[in-house]
Amino acid sequence: DADVTQTPRNRITKTGKRIMLECSQTKGHDRMYWYRQDPGLGLRLIYYSFDVKDINKGEISDGYSVSRQAQAKFSLSLESAIPNQTALYFCATSAGYGYTFGSGTRLTVV
């Protein structure tokens, strides 16, 4: 099994729909992150969590929310999806400096 698992791998949704992307990890790391990747723009931080009771906004948090249900689970929600949220989304975990990434969720909002 992968250390960091993201579900779903691919999703197409309609504008205005609520959607949740899920991430679970088996590394026992306290820190978890959600990044968004757009072509030519690299990875941009949406939200991060240093433990279950600690949630922080990243550089592009508008339009997103997160929930840290347990140490191993960190979900990202789009309350009302819009087309410019079409992107590749990555979850990552860390115990300090280095990050371990999941395989990503490709989200398309039509």
Added chain:
Amino acid sequence: GESVGLHLPTLSVQEGDNSIINCAYSNSASDYFIWYKQESGKGPQFIIDIRSNMDKRQGQRVTVLLNKTVKHLSLQIAATQPGDSAVYFCAENRGRGSQGNLIFGKGTKLSVKP
């Protein structure tokens, strides 16, 4: 080098040649840097890291060089192979040591010609 806009810079090398991928970072207080490799359809994978108190670090076929004076980071890949074809990202740790966050560059696409 790092790009601005929608097009990734691309580096094309012949199989067996050495590759050098460059990255400029912005925060002189960043204390830790990482290079990641991202193959098509996969998440970024750790390649090599370096702390700000070092100027060079070597791994297997890879070397990272750090020039803090000009805030420049480079990744050298020796004897480049087709399996090295990927997008490479540098990342800097901003914030207080291990409490900081990684900020990623925009990536460079490496293409290896057989």
